[in-house]
Amino acid sequence: MSDTESDVMTAAEALGDALAAEKDTCDESEFFGLVMRCNQAIGQEIGVDYGAVCSDDSC
DSSP: OOHHHHHHHHHHHHHHHHHHHHHTTSOHHHHHHHHHHHHHHHHHHHSOOHHHHTOSTTO
16 A cells, blocks of 8 residues: 555544544534535545445445
8 A cells, every 4th residue: 555545544643533523522414414514524625525435325
């Protein structure tokens, strides 16, 4: 894995951890909105529709 790929994985893991922590403090509607804003930001930043790529329960 290259340094760039490693940095991306580290950032993705940090985002996942932050979202997991927020899930415990938000109601379902607030959390869904937060996830949608994250997906939108990811799409704008890297050009990938994260919600479409990772849309099943296994992601």
